[in-house]
Amino acid sequence: MFKNYFKIAIAVLKRRKFFTFISLFGISFTLTILMVLTSFIEVMLSPNYPDVNRDRELFITRVELRSSKEDYTMMGALNFYLVNNFIAKMKTPEKIAMHSNRSTTNAYPNNKKLSVDLMYTNLAFWEVYQFKFLMGKPFSEQQLKNAEQVVVISEDLGNNYFGEGVSALGKEIEFNNLRYKVIGVVKTAPATVFYAASDIYLPYTLDVSTSGGTSLMGSYLVTLLAKSADDLPVMQEEYQQLLKRVPHPEENEELLFSYADTYLESFTRYVLGKGVASGRDQFFLILSAVIFVFLLLPTVNLMNINVSRIMERSSEIGVRKAFGASSRTLVGQFLVENLILTLLGGLMGLFMAMATISILNSSGLIANLDLKINFIVVCYSLLACLVFGLMSGVYPAWRMSKLNVVTALKANN
Structure with missing residues (x-):
């Protein structure tokens, strides 16, 4: 079943190449930015040569x-x-x-x-x-x-x-x-x-x-x-x-x-801190909000594109419903198609991030910069792809399941 879903998904992606490019670019570009940003944060906050004892250090600045x-x-x-x-x-x-x-x-x-x-x-x-x-x-x-x-x-x-x-x-x-x-x-x-x-x-x-x-x-x-x-x-x-x-x-x-203060607090206190509060919690709150908004924009964009795709495929959906395909089957197929699209975008984003990090490390813009993409970053990126796929696919899939057979078939005329 999943093999057939995969074949159908590839055929659908080839059908409207421009929309496919826009979708893949939105996903891959967003994930590239997030992975590079995550690598920057990791190299800034994690123990790093020569400051390898950071978990036992406090800083008075x-x-x-x-x-x-x-x-x-x-x-x-x-x-x-x-x-x-x-x-x-x-x-x-x-x-x-x-x-x-x-x-x-x-x-x-x-x-x-x-x-x-x-x-x-x-x-x-x-x-x-x-x-x-x-x-x-x-x-x-x-x-x-x-x-x-x-x-x-x-x-x-x-x-x-x-x-x-x-x-x-x-x-x-x-x-x-x-x-x-x-x-x-x-x-x-x-x-x-x-x-x-x-x-x-x-x-x-x-x-x-x-x-x-x-x-x-x-x-x-x-x-x-x-x-x-x-x-x-x-x-x-x-x-x-x-x-x-x-x-x-x-x-x-x-x-x-x-x-x-700890290393992070030594930076956040005088930017976001107030009184005895170090500003660390506000820093993570702001960072989370930025990441959420950054993920939300391409998700909404992909959702709109998916709705347009469904309207184009209304006659196909009508025929399949007329031959007994259940709404559950159609929704499952569309979600799988969308997950395949987002995972392809995620793989593109991973390669783009690796290329970007390699360029930054060798550019000399920041002396002796050594950004890396580790296993945790890759896992979070794949998780982000799944979130992309589900968030942008659930509503269009629901719209598809509600299409009337007669109305869908008339769309073919």
Whole structure:
């Protein structure tokens, strides 16, 4: 039976090639966008080199001073004073990594301008983030204390500055009118790993902004690594208790807010968050609504095309009903035809998504981007195809089952 349904479905698709093309394109294009979007979200939120411990991490990225009268709000990254004198003394975390926001400067190898990113880090940064050292090693505690002018660089910077295949270890690199000795070369971190990706990593003792001052806002971020995921709520509570001991301008009736968040919450809090709410639930709600609307549009389009197809096939339906075909049989046939159409569109979408991801990975638009389509993405895509087929086929199939035999046969005249 299904073999006959398949043959009929292929014959119907060939009958009106333009409508078939529109249907297949709508399905495949929608699924391509969704699969590429899913791959982006996965690579952004899943543990990824060198941030492989994300399920045990919390991120402190902002402090906020808010007037109790709600006259103003000041927000920024953390000052070294706050990190060194308070956060560094937390008991629950296994490791506390500190690093500055990325800043951009220029280097001039062989009189060629090269834009490079740099960040200052502490020693724990190299234990929290699992970089693969291709050469050398990170700076030592003694080098950190002595503020030695040493750096760890990425593999890509080494190739661009010294040349492909040339060992950078022990050589000097110059930027900001200063020369630094390269003591380590790491595999380049993807640009999508915001808190760890850079071209140059320096000891924080070389950062002039760390000397003096009791301001709470500066240019540093903190990653807290727990011994296990079960300790994350404990770390969050300890950090909130710690904030109560941080001095701030109480005479101006300012309120201090800051949070130790998961990776996703660290982004959603300051876009969608309100009060203690992180904005994570709103993020998933908005994402779900966007996906639903994106799926609904081609479904409605396919439904309208299917209704038109049924009206064209009314005489065929009338003849089959006259010869004893039941409404249930006709509805089943049409749903199978529609599922075959959507599955073909799904396969086209899968190949289009694979091609698009390959192009994006090799384009260099996002440095070291490594998008993938995994098994879960494919399964969800096939599920989306089934939803497409059922949603766009049920109403037209119901319309077909209600056609009067005499009216359907007259449509042939």
